[in-house]
Amino acid sequence: MSAAGQVGNSQAYCRLWGTRGSIPISGQQFVRHGGNTPCIEVFMDGHRVIIDAGTGIYPLGQDLVKRGPAKHALFISHTHWDHIQGFPFFTPIYVPGNEVDIYGPAEAGSDLIDRFADMMKHEFFPVALKEVTAALRFHDLDDQSATIPIGPLAVSWVATDHPCASAGFRVTGPSGKSVAYLSDNEFLKGYLGMPQDVPLRPDLLEPYSRILKFIENVDVLIAEAQYTDEEYSGRIGWGHSSLSSLCLLCKLCNVKKWIVVHHDPLHDDAFLDQKLVHTKQILRGLDWDAEVIHAADGMSVPV
Ligand SMILES: [Zn+2]
Ligand SMILES: [Zn+2]
Numbered sequence: 511m512s513a514a515g516q517v518g519n520s521q522a523y524c525r526l527w528g529t530r531g532s533i534p535i536s537g538q539q540f541v542r543h544g545g546n547t548p549c550i551e552v553f554m555d556g557h558r559v560i561i562d563a564g565t566g567i568y569p570l571g572q573d574l575v576k577r578g579p580a581k582h583a584l585f586i587s588h589t590h591w592d593h594i595q596g597f598p599f600f601t602p603i604y605v606p607g608n609e610v611d612i613y614g615p616a617e618a619g620s621d622l623i624d625r626f627a628d629m630m631k632h633e634f635f636p637v638a639l640k641e642v643t644a645a646l647r648f649h650d651l652d653d654q655s656a657t658i659p660i661g662p663l664a665v666s667w668v669a670t671d672h673p674c675a676s677a678g679f680r681v682t683g684p685s686g687k688s689v690a691y692l693s694d695n696e697f698l699k700g701y702l703g704m705p706q707d708v709p710l711r712p713d714l715l716e717p718y719s720r721i722l723k724f725i726e727n728v729d730v731l732i733a734e735a736q737y738t739d740e741e742y743s744g745r746i747g748w749g750h751s752s753l754s755s756l757c758l759l760c761k762l763c764n765v766k767k768w769i770v771v772h773h774d775p776l777h778d779d780a781f782l783d784q785k786l787v788h789t790k791q792i793l794r795g796l797d798w799d800a801e802v803i804h805a806a807d808g809m810s811v812p813v
Pocket of ligand 1: 531592694772
């Protein structure tokens with residue numbers, strides 16, 4: 511068995527196995543950006559960290575079982591359906607010899623293991639959590655200052671602004687290279703003004719000081735800006751960020767590479783193309799030069 515998914519490879523990349531928000535989606539309007547709900551693989555220094563168990567974890571699991579039994583580290587941002595619904599179809603949990611450590615933010619009144627067991631009750635799924643043959647270990651994260659070692663990688667987390675206990679993650683390799691994942695987070699909740707004006711209003715930024723520090727200087731940011739500014743005005747409190755707010759976050763945190771994930775179900779390929787043009791306009795208006803990529807399932811991005 512290899513430790514923590516080790517395959518002895520010096521490449522560093524993130525692979526985006528699921529990039530849609532809310533529900534999986536397909537069809538003629540979604541040829542380039544259709545597919546699975548969130549699942550991200552971060553691979554550095556021969557070790558792998560998996561983030562979220564949306565339906566994208568199914569093709570990842572198929573890939574992993576071909577490599578033989580291993581110890582896997584799975585970080586769950588939160589337990590809304592789109593971030594866990596692929597877990598019962600994650601093939602490694604049915605292969606003896608595999609070990610899976612599952613980490614997620616502590617939620618008052620229910621343990622992570624109980625939420626996963628509920629999802630796999632017989633009314634919803636034919637195999638109960640206790641019947642799976644891999645060794646599963648669940649870890650409730652309650653200390654944001656804690657760092658979880660995965661081989662030589664360090665995973666840290668920060669609470670995000672979302673309607674349930676929710677986390678963003680940052681994976682740092684021994685060389686100092688890092689990838690952060692910040693999905694399902696409402697940055698600058700309720701703000702509808704110009705992003706240029708926000709730095710003049712420290713009261714607006716203060717509630718997000720921990721998140722801003724967490725993301726600062728990351729090499730690759732994988733994050734959502736699910737709504738255009740127009741859409742956001744009607745969706746305040748839904749737990750997702752506006753385009754302008756995330757563009758500003760990139761500037762404030764010195765982000766040079768932003769991979770946009772968790773595409774809204776209403777946003778098809780044509781709409782996303784327009785949204786990307788608009789994103790670049792907003793960044794220019796902020797005088798911030800960052801590479802922006804709209805994630806698509808199966809895409810690999812070097813770190
Ligand atoms: Zn989501
Ligand atoms: Zn959510």
